[in-house]
Amino acid sequence: MSDHVPKPLQGCVDVALEVPMRQLFSYLYQGIDLKPGMRVSVPFGNRNMVGVVVANRAQPPENIKLREIHSRLDNNALFSSHLLRLTTWTAAYYHQSVGEVWRTAMPAVLRKGRAHTHGLLEWVYGLDLLPEDWRAQLGRAPLQRRVIEAFDAPDVKLTHAGLQKSIPGCTPAIKALLTKKYLQREKKMTPVVFLPGSDLPNTLTPGQADAYQKLSQNRQGFQCQVLQGITGSGKTEVYFAMIDHCLKQQQQTLVLVPEIALTDQLFARFKRRFGSRVVQIHSGMSDANRYRRWWEIRSGSVEVVLATRSGVFLEFKQLGLIVVDEEHDLSYKQQEGVRYHARSVAIKRAQIHDIPVILGSATPSLETVQNIKCGRYQQVQLLQRVGNSTLPEIQLLDLNQARVESGLSPDAIQAIGQTLERKQQALIFINRRGYAPVLFCPSCQWTAQCKRCDAQMTLHQISHALQCHHCGARRGVPQSCDACGAQELINLGEGTQRVEESLRAHFPQASIQRFDRDELNTAQKLKTAMDKVHAREVDILVGTQLLSKGHDFSKVSLVVVINADQGLHSIDFRAPELLVQQLIQVAGRAGRGSEKGRVLIQTCFPAHPSLLAVKHHQYTEFADRELAQRQRAHFPPYSHMALWRARGRAANEVLQFLNSVARHGRSMQPAETFCYDPVKSPMFKRSGQYHAQLLISSRQRSALHQWLKGWIKHVEQDKLARKIKWSIDVDPVSLF
Numbered sequence: 001m002s003d004h005v006p007k008p009l010q011g012c013v014d015v016a017l018e019v020p021m022r023q024l025f026s027y028l029y030q031g032i033d034l035k036p037g038m039r040v041s042v043p044f045g046n047r048n049m050v051g052v053v054v055a056n057r058a059q060p061p062e063n064i065k066l067r068e069i070h071s072r073l074d075n076n077a078l079f080s081s082h083l084l085r086l087t088t089w090t091a092a093y094y095h096q097s098v099g100e101v102w103r104t105a106m107p108a109v110l111r112k113g114r115a116h117t118h119g120l121l122e123w124v125y126g127l128d129l130l131p132e133d134w135r136a137q138l139g140r141a142p143l144q145r146r147v148i149e150a151f152d153a154p155d156v157k158l159t160h161a162g163l164q165k166s167i168p169g170c171t172p173a174i175k176a177l178l179t180k181k182y183l184q185r186e187k188k189m190t191p192v193v194f195l196p197g198s199d200l201p202n203t204l205t206p207g208q209a210d211a212y213q214k215l216s217q218n219r220q221g222f223q224c225q226v227l228q229g230i231t232g233s234g235k236t237e238v239y240f241a242m243i244d245h246c247l248k249q250q251q252q253t254l255v256l257v258p259e260i261a262l263t264d265q266l267f268a269r270f271k272r273r274f275g276s277r278v279v280q281i282h283s284g285m286s287d288a289n290r291y292r293r294w295w296e297i298r299s300g301s302v303e304v305v306l307a308t309r310s311g312v313f314l315e316f317k318q319l320g321l322i323v324v325d326e327e328h329d330l331s332y333k334q335q336e337g338v339r340y341h342a343r344s345v346a347i348k349r350a351q352i353h354d355i356p357v358i359l360g361s362a363t364p365s366l367e368t369v370q371n372i373k374c375g376r377y378q379q380v381q382l383l384q385r386v387g388n389s390t391l392p393e394i395q396l397l398d399l400n401q402a403r404v405e406s407g408l409s410p411d412a413i414q415a416i417g418q419t420l421e422r423k424q425q426a427l428i429f430i431n432r433r434g435y436a437p438v439l440f441c442p443s444c445q446w447t448a449q450c451k452r453c454d455a456q457m458t459l460h461q462i463s464h465a466l467q468c469h470h471c472g473a474r475r476g477v478p479q480s481c482d483a484c485g486a487q488e489l490i491n492l493g494e495g496t497q498r499v500e501e502s503l504r505a506h507f508p509q510a511s512i513q514r515f516d517r518d519e520l521n522t523a524q525k526l527k528t529a530m531d532k533v534h535a536r537e538v539d540i541l542v543g544t545q546l547l548s549k550g551h552d553f554s555k556v557s558l559v560v561v562i563n564a565d566q567g568l569h570s571i572d573f574r575a576p577e578l579l580v581q582q583l584i585q586v587a588g589r590a591g592r593g594s595e596k597g598r599v600l601i602q603t604c605f606p607a608h609p610s611l612l613a614v615k616h617h618q619y620t621e622f623a624d625r626e627l628a629q630r631q632r633a634h635f636p637p638y639s640h641m642a643l644w645r646a647r648g649r650a651a652n653e654v655l656q657f658l659n660s661v662a663r664h665g666r667s668m669q670p671a672e673t674f675c676y677d678p679v680k681s682p683m684f685k686r687s688g689q690y691h692a693q694l695l696i697s698s699r700q701r702s703a704l705h706q707w708l709k710g711w712i713k714h715v716e717q718d719k720l721a722r723k724i725k726w727s728i729d730v731d732p733v734s735l736f
């Protein structure tokens, strides 16, 4: 008899919660069915939290009194097993809390515990019982007539928002029509209206066709391919061809792009090609918008997704391909919170889904080059520019031989003049922002320092103030030296504003547009400026990093780099790589149209091998040389690094903490690993806090991971660990 009574559903689950602890939390449940991927509301301490069920447990953990979940928030698993595996892997690899990884993966609307369809449903109207003589019936109600007329066929459905748009103020008319039963309505997900793109596919050049063929050779299963194409070689067109193929298979594509203000231009190109099948996800979106997109992607109603870093954690219905564009870009590394690298996570994700991933770049990161060398990734090259355009001619201008005026040498000024005469555009690139980086006292060598940071303040001419670029602190420009009282203070260095002024003096007729974050502080301003460039309303572009990446300027035939030397003598072992990548990228903006491009790089070190590599378009040779040096010095990718970072208000406590961390670590150190001494960070004081770090490395990744795992547990027990803000950065891209 008792066989007929269903066994009550009960058990124990492990839940990821958004707390810094690097662990899952077990809860009991009964009376419901719980599966991994569902959200639950649970008690935690004296509050309620939303968590994600990560696993069912066969046995509750022993010796702990478990609490029961409050409720289940989803009737079905909201997250796929793929995403569960990915978040778990990310947390383990980067030694972060799983719950914090979920914070990145879950739209805010869902983190707040809202219902899965929150904000997604809206009223959708259709025609109901319309009498033959409805026009006569509505003779005195023109608005109601117009509403009915908006439905030009019996089965047409229109949203409230859609009706409002074409017939403003129609709400009362709709109400009246509902009462008359001329209209009916229901709550529905807004249908995604399909709009095709306007661009037809270009015929691939022989080089592109060859690359496409190689990339498509093996479409089944995981593999990592590197599309290395010189600037202007048309990598995007090759992605398009790959995406087209996915679309035919009803598969979705994720295209990751760097965190730059200018993905808009690229998105517009995608949109022209794929119409409403492509959407963009970026950090500036409202929660509601982001969630709507998230849902559309998950339900498969959009098929191509252009996203920055965190897009790697989106949920897909049928993911078929991942592209990481400009894979060398450092913005793929998250520098706070969960310090993951989106490229690495993307590769892992492709592995989990068993699909291909393409890393695209003109200047692949040395990690990627090394992976090609040892056969883990396949390389596919694009060696020629599209059409008749060729790579620009690059000249190194020796600043030791020239009289420089506000940053510009006579040769550069002459070249700009010639460019303007030929009705072409010139791009002046400065690797810095602000008017003049420092205010300097020639009598006593004093410079204006930020009180809260170990940094010099920058002079901003427009606001006539000194500003710290690290913490944002501002002060007025002093009339005399703070240290010795001397009245003569001078500006050192060339900022964009100063170069702009000097250009205006030399070329009073020219239209000059400055591109830096002070001038173009909103996306709209930036877009307007960009449109002006494309409409040929700008003669000279002056700017910073904002100008270096990705743009396809067809009329820029001259690029002048004001100061190449900043990266040549840095303590960061990655500095040469970053400098060369940046110079090649910015040089690649020249000569993309019909006119041959020319690039002038001003430098005090014209014989420097890194600069010569740029001059001769020899990235591969540069990468080989640089890798050989890294190998000799046991730097990544020939070793693996992790960085303990700590900060706090008391300098001595921060160092004391890291010394204790180092002691713990050394007491359990595996062979073949290195533990350096704790040091003050290159910028010790930042925003009023003291920063220090402890570097560790190992030839073997597994040894490093094992070591860290036990070590972190120890440190979490440390009394000081609660007073100090600390974090672990696995595969750090910057040692600052």
Ligand code: ADP
Residues within 6 Å of the ligand: 202, 203, 204, 205, 208, 229, 230, 231, 232, 233, 234, 235, 236, 237, 386, 552
């Ligand atoms: P990359 O990203 O490699 O620097 P892009 O993809 O921006 O290069 O392509 C450079 C330019 O060449 C773009 O204006 C693009 O529209 C054009 N282009 C690319 N492939 C083709 C093709 N097969 N036929 C015609 N134009 C092309």
Ligand code: ZN
Residues within 6 Å of the ligand: 450, 451, 452, 453, 455, 468, 469, 470, 471, 472, 473, 686, 687
């Ligand atoms: Zn500061």
Ligand code: ZN
Residues within 6 Å of the ligand: 441, 442, 443, 444, 445, 446, 481, 482, 483, 484, 485, 486
């Ligand atoms: Zn002084």
